[in-house]
Amino acid sequence: MVKNVADSEKKEFRRIKELEENIYSCVAVGDCRNALKGPYSKPIIEISCPNRENGPGFESYFARGRFSIARALLEGKIEPTEELAEIVYHCTLCGSCHEVCNNCVNPDMEINARTNIGEHTDIWEDLRADLVDAGVAPLPRHKEIFEFQKKEHNPYNGKHEDRLNWLSKDSKFLKPGGEYLFFVGCTATYRLNSMSLDFLSVIEKSDVDLTILKDEWCCGSINFRTGVEELGKETAIHNFNLFKDSGIKKIVTNCAGCYRTLKIDYPKRINEWDFEVLHSIELINNIIKEGRLTIKKKLSKKITYHDPCHLGRHVEVYDAPREVIKEICPDNFVELRRNRGNSYCCGAGGGVKSGYPEFALDTSIERIKEAEETGAEILSTTCPFCLENLQEAAEKIKSKIIVLDLLELVKDLI
Numbered sequence: 001m002v003k004n005v006a007d008s009e010k011k012e013f014r015r016i017k018e019l020e021e022n023i024y025s026c027v028a029v030g031d032c033r034n035a036l037k038g039p040y041s042k043p044i045i046e047i048s049c050p051n052r053e054n055g056p057g058f059e060s061y062f063a064r065g066r067f068s069i070a071r072a073l074l075e076g077k078i079e080p081t082e083e084l085a086e087i088v089y090h091c092t093l094c095g096s097c098h099e100v101c102n103n104c105v106n107p108d109m110e111i112n113a114r115t116n117i118g119e120h121t122d123i124w125e126d127l128r129a130d131l132v133d134a135g136v137a138p139l140p141r142h143k144e145i146f147e148f149q150k151k152e153h154n155p156y157n158g159k160h161e162d163r164l165n166w167l168s169k170d171s172k173f174l175k176p177g178g179e180y181l182f183f184v185g186c187t188a189t190y191r192l193n194s195m196s197l198d199f200l201s202v203i204e205k206s207d208v209d210l211t212i213l214k215d216e217w218c219c220g221s222i223n224f225r226t227g228v229e230e231l232g233k234e235t236a237i238h239n240f241n242l243f244k245d246s247g248i249k250k251i252v253t254n255c256a257g258c259y260r261t262l263k264i265d266y267p268k269r270i271n272e273w274d275f276e277v278l279h280s281i282e283l284i285n286n287i288i289k290e291g292r293l294t295i296k297k298k299l300s301k302k303i304t305y306h307d308p309c310h311l312g313r314h315v316e317v318y319d320a321p322r323e324v325i326k327e328i329c330p331d332n333f334v335e336l337r338r339n340r341g342n343s344y345c346c347g348a349g350g351g352v353k354s355g356y357p358e359f360a361l362d363t364s365i366e367r368i369k370e371a372e373e374t375g376a377e378i379l380s381t382t383c384p385f386c387l388e389n390l391q392e393a394a395e396k397i398k399s400k401i402i403v404l405d406l407l408e409l410v411k412d413l414i
Helices: 014-018 050-054 063-074 082-088 096-103 113-117 120-133 140-152 187-191 193-204 221-225 229-246 256-269 280-289 319-328 357-373 384-396 406-413
Strands: 034-037 044-047 180-183 250-253 276-279 303-305 378-381 402-405
Touching: 014 063, 014 120, 044 050, 050 357, 063 082, 063 120, 082 120, 096 113, 096 120, 120 221, 140 221, 140 229, 180 193, 180 229, 187 193, 187 384, 193 406, 221 229, 221 256, 229 256, 250 256, 250 280, 256 276, 256 384, 276 280, 280 319, 280 406, 303 319, 319 406, 357 384, 378 384, 378 406, 384 402, 402 406
Parallel strands: 180 250, 250 276, 303 378, 378 402
Antiparallel strands: 034 044
8 A cells, every 4th residue: 555645744755955055056968867987989788777677767766767666756746655656666786876976987077966865875865864754764674684684683583692693703813902803794694604604714824813793783884874763773773882891993894885884874974083984805815915825726717707786886996806806816707797896786785685676687698698698607696695696587588607606715715
């Protein structure tokens, strides 16, 4: 049943009102659906938005359509409804629309729309938060997840007291005062703790000193992405106080979502934030260069790499994973057709995996097929969400390509 909000109850959409100038800067070119790539003498049209290839296909599901929705809400032409929220939440927040906006590489455009719009994903997240305030969001599945999160501080139906069951109780990583705090995250705790164990196995071969905190909560990424601001802030404040009390100033995490949240979302909301944040692949790359970790063997199989949206487009970490790959596989690395800033989303972000699992899987299948085109035997990545979704997609279509976390390969070669 669609819930309409009466005028007397309607919220003010304060967040998108603050971004009104940005929202009206969209000039409706439409690159957010199909983006023009390559030289103008020989253009290539590439799909940039997962909704174009695997979603419903209607205009409202693309960035240009969402700008129209935001303007219509600001002008009072439409009411916030649960049906409208379902459309707005059918987006992985991958940021590809920002990357290709207004054909920004065109040398004839002195000022492009992207400059005036700013970060597209910020607008989509604020739009979702305003819909939450209006009482029509988030999605029903997200509400279930958040009710559990309030009790156990994770979205995976796992007991908080069990979050470190995969780690030995006398592990040296549980002692205080390490060089880095290892923020494990929820996915690499309750779903893919092998990623955490692989990372710790690599660290044990170096002189890096890590500490893991027992009372870590979910980073809050899923809250910020779906517009549930208050729960996200509560989580962020808890973790910040935990970090501060630990006395550690450097944080490393395996999860691209946690990394983006600690790197971008926490500093926006916590004035005292002064921690250095690294993704695990950045740390591994650094200590290889510094001679603190040695790669003893080389990978002979052909390998390609999928850029996670939160690690790549959102924070622009592109070189570190490729430099690590060159260390372990100097001669057999091949890029995917869509890579770096133009990487195609795996489909698991922005609350889509839980809200629209079929869409998430279809998007990931598209990425697996693209990986197969390279002739690579291994598709590597550096994000637990990407890893899980791509592995599920490869299994679904019975692909021969093996999907692995990059650190698993490093572990086996040191």
